[in-house]
Amino acid sequence: MSGTGLAAGVAYSCGPVEAIPYGEGRAFAVGGHQVAVFRKRDGTLRALSAVCPHKGGPIADGQIDNKVVLCPLHLNAFELDTGCSTTGAAPLRIYPVYLEDGEIVVFVS
Amino acid sequence: MTTLIQRPDEGLAGENSRRRLIVIGNGMAGARVVEEILARGGATQFSITMFGDEPYGNYNRIMLSHVLSGEESHEDIFLNSLEWYIENSITLHTGVRVQRIDRFAKVVFSDDGQITPYDELIVATGSRSFMPPMDGLYTPRGSLLPGLFAFRTIDDTRGMIDYATRDDHRRAVVIGGGLLGLEAARGLQNHGIEVDVVHSGRWLMNAQLGREGGEVLRRSMAQLGVGIFTNNRVVSIWGPDKVKAVRLRDETEIHCDLVVVAAGIRPNTDVATTSGFTVERAIVVDDQMRTVDDDHVFAVGECVQHRGEVYGLVAPLWEQAVVLADVITGSNPQAAYLGSRTATKLKVAGVEVAAMGLTEPERETDEHIIFSEPRRGIFKSVVIRDGKIIGATLLGDSKKLAFLQQAFDRGLPLPEERVELLFDLGGPPAEVGVAELAEDAQICNCNGVCKSTIVDTVKGGCKTVSGVMDATRAGKGCGSCKGLVAQLVEYAAGGGVEEDPSAHYYVPGIPMDKPALVQTIRVQDLRSVAEVFAALAPNGEEDAKSKMGLASLLKLIWGAEAPDDREGRFINDRVHANIQKDGTFSVVPQMRGGVTTPEQLRRIADVAEKYAVPMVKLTGGQRIDLLGIKKEDLPKVWADLGMPSGFAYGKSFRTVKTCVGQEFCRFGLADSTKLGVELETRMQGMESPAKMKLSVSGCPRNCAESYVKDVGIVAIDGGRWEVYVGGAAGAHVRKGDLLVTVDDAETAKKLTARFIQYYRENAKWLERTYAFVPRVGLDRIKAVVVEDSEGIAERLDAAVQDHVDSYVDPWSQQGADPVTPGQFRTSLPLEVLPTMPPDRAEQLLGGAW
Incomplete structure (x- = not known):
């Protein structure tokens, strides 16, 4: 995993996007952060912190739709775009993520 | 008294583009209709004028008995303050009575001499107390005898409290042993007054209760110290200057200082009658709440007669208000009110009373289930026809009310053991009435949600049971408190609970019940969860909460022909193991009938050692559970075990x-x-x-x-x-x-x-x-x-x-390679959670043995 310095943070490559099946998520350790990256059906990516603030559940194992991810432990829901919980839990941090030449790039500030 | 609140924007440009809506009546019906109209964006369509002959904003008449008993002050029962009318640009004429409608000129004439034009008119004049004929109602000068009260308005109630709290007033007679009469009796008792109730019916609350229920209620009231005279009536009141005594039909004389008349209500139809509208028992309206005489004149509430019924309860009024607002704003011109199934549920004088539908069987084939325990004031009865509840009465114990009411409203199937309709058998421990629960009582023991959280959520505007469950997570654990949550929502919404249509869906994201969904999936040949969403979800919108149920259903429908659709599956079904609190998994090999062999046990032991399994435990289903297996180790563990999956992780057959x-x-x-x-x-x-x-x-x-x-x-x-x-x-x-x-x-x-x-x-x-x-x-x-x-x-x-x-065993089918990329990749790449200590079992057992 290589890092490229940017103004106020670092962009990390997390390997080819094929590592994540459509509609699922995978977790990456990115510059000391645990990040869950999801590949939506429309092909776009979303990245959020990988640990549920409620009881530490593995967010990357959760099921998603267009709007939310459900933590697999107690089904707390978090918006993929904002990290805000729709079920009253504390929010998840979100990370900028994009595709570059088929590679997943997560930006950690 | 006339208060006129001017609309702030009166006369401004744009006013002419809005239609003029007049509402005659500022009671619960009138104000509710206006609220419903505003909720549909009616403020942009209408400039609204309301007439109310009481000099106040709008208040909750149902709570008057609480005001009388001192549980609430009269300020507490206002629904809409005068500010509300200003904020919503409503012109309110209080203390003004509309005397006549000219529906050809489209104007109303009010008793302050004004003539006000309208485009649309709503009559919501409500009803008034019925004053039964008695001698001595009036003083020789023609005014109502001091000490004689109706029980209908906030002024009646204030007057009654005033009069009852004077030192020399000790006894009251309440005329009418219905709901209101009994509440009046109990309220007056709270002010230290001795009360007798005189009721013309054969038993108390005869409109809602059968004879046996009425008798049980009489006993309960007598225990509270209220004198009861049924099948009797007051023929005369003695004055002459103020109430001194009453005489009953059977010549009984009761000395008393005040008389409260609560002998029923009559619709206020004077305006409609005078103005030439069709009035039978009340103002006749159609299913759109229009008067049958004029498309621009509607009527709503206790003053209307719909399909022959005149209602005196608040629930039908709310249903009517919704339809009227839908129609008048055009938000749903097809909306139709088809009548209400009325149910009464209240505390009469501290005794819980709930009644709906029939009180007694009508046909020989009707079933009638009765339980009566007068000593404790408990009476329960249910009338069933063709397997559906058509009537129920609960007195003194309303624990089963939520279920009975739902079954009555929706025609739900009933338990084979009919006694379960009346009692919880082998169910959760006896419930306390939700109203009595302490604010901080924990309702959902799985997610730690207390009563006040649920009540606040409802007060915040969330009025569906499923909405409250989503917002608070109450009932989202083991689910055993769902009934209680539903009761609480109902209690907090004061009967305004909204049914969530999705309650009948198979999964929340697809608006179909199971039979329709199965049929459609077959007809459209939908094979994957993604295809189902694309074809059947509103706007093709995916819903994460629906995926697992759909994946299961597709497997049921297509069996072996179902594609290997991992996306729809819960994590357990993607990796064939049960996720644990620390993100590790539990592995339970199949042990059919709980029968095992030394060879199997040896392999399990070897695997447990090889993978440093922190806990080996017997399950309730007679199997052995290996807990704390890392996700990435799962395929290796299965291969080493060489045993089939026990499916301890799925919504499936287990053991x-x-x-x-x-x-x-x-x-x-x-x-x-x-x-x-x-x-x-x-x-x-x-x-x-x-x-x-x-x-x-x-x-x-x-x-x-x-x-x-x-x-x-x-x-x-x-x-x-x-x-x-x-x-x-x-x-x-x-x-x-x-x-x-x-x-x-x-x-x-x-x-x-x-x-x-x-x-x-x-x-x-x-x-x-x-x-x-x-x-x-x-x-x-x-x-x-x-x-x-x-x-x-x-x-x-x-x-x-x-x-x-x-059938294919998922563990042996799993080869060396993952089925999808990263299937067994860890989802917590850095250690974050304290994992289970590796010697958990030895710690517990105090050594290896």
Whole structure:
């Protein structure tokens, strides 16, 4: 995993996007952060912190739709775009993520 | 008194583009209609003017009895303050009475001499107290005798309190032993007044209660110290300057200082009658709440007669207001009010009373279930016709009210044991009435949600049970508190609870019940969860919460032909193991019928050592659980075990628990282990709406707990087997119902499988058999499964055989490579959680042994 310095943070490559099946998520350790990256059906990516603030559940194992991810432990829901919980839990941090030449790039500030 | 609140924007440009709406009546109906109209964006369509002949904003008339009893002050019961009218640009004329409507000129004439034009008019004049004929009502000068009160308005109530609290006033007579009369009696008692109730009916609350219920209520009232005279009436009041006594029809004389008249209400129809509208018992309206005489004049509330019915309760009024607002704003011109099924639910004078529909059976074939315990003031009765509740009465104990009301409103199927309608048998511990629960009482013990959180959520505007459950997570754990949450929502919404249409959906994201969904999936040949969303979800919108249920349903419908669709699956079903709190997994190998061998045990022991499994534990289903396995180790663990999956992670068939049976047990009557192993071999890995735990016991001592399993089989003497279905011993406890007694194990096996297939096809998502069996009804299940009344037995059996033939063990099928990229990749790449100590078992046991 290589890092490229940017103004106020670092962009990390997390390997080819094929590592994540459509509609699922995978977790990456990115510059000391645990990040869950999801590949939506429309092909776009979303990245959020990988640990549920409620009881530490593995967010990357959760099921998603267009709007939310459900933590697999107690089904707390978090918006993929904002990290805000729709079920009253504390929010998840979100990370900028994009595709570059088929590679997943997560930006950690 | 006339208060005129000017609309701030009166006369401004744009005013002319809005239609003029006049509402005659500022009571609960009038104000509610206006609220509903505003909620539909009516402020942009209408400039609204309201007339109310009481000099106040709008208040909750139902709460007047609480004001009388001192539980609430009159300020507490206002629904809309005068500011509300200003904020919503409503012109309110208080203390002004409309005298006539000229519907040809489209104007109303009011008693302040004004003429006000309208485009649309709503009559919501409500009703007034009925004053039965009595001698001595008036003073010689023609005014109402001091000390005589109606009980209808806030002014009546204030006057009554004033009068009752004077030192020299000690006794009251309340005329009318209905709801309002009894509440008045109790309220006056709170002010230290002795009260007698005189009621012309044969028993108290005869409009809502049958004779027996009325008698129980009389006893309860008498215990509270209220004198009761039924089948009697006041013929005269003695003055002459103020109330001194009354005389009853039977010549009884009661000295008293005040008389409260609560002898029913009559619709206020004067304006409509004078103005030439059709008035029978009340103003006649159609299903759109329009008067039958004029398309631009509507009427709503207690002043209307709809399909021959005149209502005196608040719930119908709310339903009417919704329809009227839909129609008048055009938001749903087809909206129709089809009448209300009225139910009364209240505390009369501290006694809980709930009544709906009929009080007594009408036909010979009607069922009538009654429980009466007058000593404790408890009376319960339910009237059933054709398997549906058509009437119910609960007195002194309303624990079962939520269910009865739902069953009455929606025609739900009823428990076979009718007594369960009246009592919770083997259910959760006795519930306290939700109103009495402390604010901080924990309602949901799984997610730690207390009463005040739920009540606040409802007050914040969330008025559906499912909405409140989503917002608070109450009821989202084991689910055993769902009924209580529903009761609380109902309590907090004060009857304004909104039904969530999605309650009937199979999954929340697709607006169809299960039969419709199955049919559509077959017709449109939808094979994956993504295809189902694209074709059937509103706007094709995916819904994460619906995926698991859809994945299960697709497997049921397409069986072996279902594609390997991982996206729809919950993590457990993607990696064939049960996720634990630290993100590790538990591995439970199959151990059919709880039978194992030294060779299996050796392998399990080896695996436990090799992977440093922190905890090895026996499960409730007679198997061995390896806990704390890392996700990335799962395929290696399976390969080393070389045993099939026990499916301890799925919404599926789980295990068959058995006893040792006749082979070893001196009491055993049959070979229960053999039947258990064979059943498990047939049903292994079968997806279902919820998990299924089975058992086979070799004698009625029932060591395998067959009475509390989804399907439990018990050997009885004579080589026969009993098959029980719908048992449970988890968050909910229920003894299974005897489905059938059969002569041989083969038949027991066949009928068990057939029942399970019927359950798979007909149960709602996550509906365990303990809910499914009573919902569908044991008789019906017997008919279909045992007697083949629908001619589908052959098809059900074939579906089971298809499963048997196509079943593939997911563990042995899993090769060295993941099925999807990163299938077993860890989802917590850095250690964040304290994992279980590696020597957990030794710690617990105080050493290796």
